[in-house]
Amino acid sequence: GQNIDQPTEMTATEGAIVQINCTYQTSGFNGLFWYQQHAGEAPTFLSYNVLDGLEEKGRFSSFLSRSKGYSYLLLKELQMKDSASYLCASMDSNYQLIWGAGTKLIIKP
């Protein structure tokens, strides 16, 4: 079956670094997406990885290991506005997104 696992909730301190992990198991693989979703709003795109390695984009970086079915989202210099849910999604062989349940990130001052 198809499955995406990510932690339900994480807490971090303003200014610190946090890593949100995601493991996936899908029928075929056409890339791994990370989205940010604030409460009551639609998701916004953060990153897309289809090859192994680290993709850096400002304060956010995303890593992929296809052999391990594993990805992480790294957030640096955390700001209070980073408090949100972070959704991991794997695109399967039919180009459909299989979504994780999301990780609620709580930032404390």
Place this chain on the structure above:
Amino acid sequence: GAVVSQHPSWVICKSGTSVKIECRSLDFQATTMFWYRQFPKQSLMLMATSNEGSKATYEQGVEKDKFLINHASLTLSTLTVTSAHPEDSSFYICSATSGGVTEAFFGQGTRLTVV
């Protein structure tokens, strides 16, 4: 990035009535549109996939006669919730892709409350 406009942002309707939600791609041709439902504190649940000019493909457990999807043009898809009931109250989100783009662009979402 590409823009997807979803309307209305929120709607309150009486039980038994129908509600139509529109999803428009403003600056690209959306060959495929996806409709999701999201309950509080849960992830997105795919309801159906629609390709322009053809019938939508519904996920298991989603009633196609209750959730009518029309994708008549490359820039517009609509979801009609027919005979809405309180249990249909949810956050409905559309997303759109075109052939050459792997990223899914999301509309703003529609919060439906059925009273």
